[in-house]
Amino acid sequence: MARVATEDKVGCRTPAEGRxxxxxxxxxKFDVLRDAILTVLRDGDIRFSDLKPRLxxxxxxxxxxxxxxxxxxxxCVKLEMEVRGEVARVEAKGPQIMMLGRNAPxxx
Numbered sequence: 001m002a003r004v005a006t007e008d009k010v011g012c013r014t015p016a017e018g019r020x021x022x023x024x025x026x027x028x029k030f031d032v033l034r035d036a037i038l039t040v041l042r043d044g045d046i047r048f049s050d051l052k053p054r055l056x057x058x059x060x061x062x063x064x065x066x067x068x069x070x071x072x073x074x075x076c077v078k079l080e081m082e083v084r085g086e087v088a089r090v091e092a093k094g095p096q097i098m099m100l101g102r103n104a105p106x107x108x
Contacts, residue, residue, distance in 0.1 A: 012080035023076050032063055033077040037087065041100045048096040051078065 008027040013020075033055070040046060040054045052071050056064065067073055078098070081087040085103035089096055 012076040013083045014079045015082045045097050045099040
């Protein structure tokens, strides 16, 4: 029986207390979206609701077509980045505001 190669995956966790599930997504999707989120946030803090259109503006069309649900995947990646400290939420009432976290890589 032929062995099928498995695609590398990244486990995306959530920072929410009481939620301990992990969502596994293909590593290439994680890497592309992580880099794009860092690029967008280097221009300044943004509302979470503006993340998807900002990503659509920086990602090539062929990548967008291969990703599947951009909003769903971007949310998974963003949550894992929060757990890692690469992205943080601005503590304020109102819409969720995202900013670079203390562990965000410098430059790129």
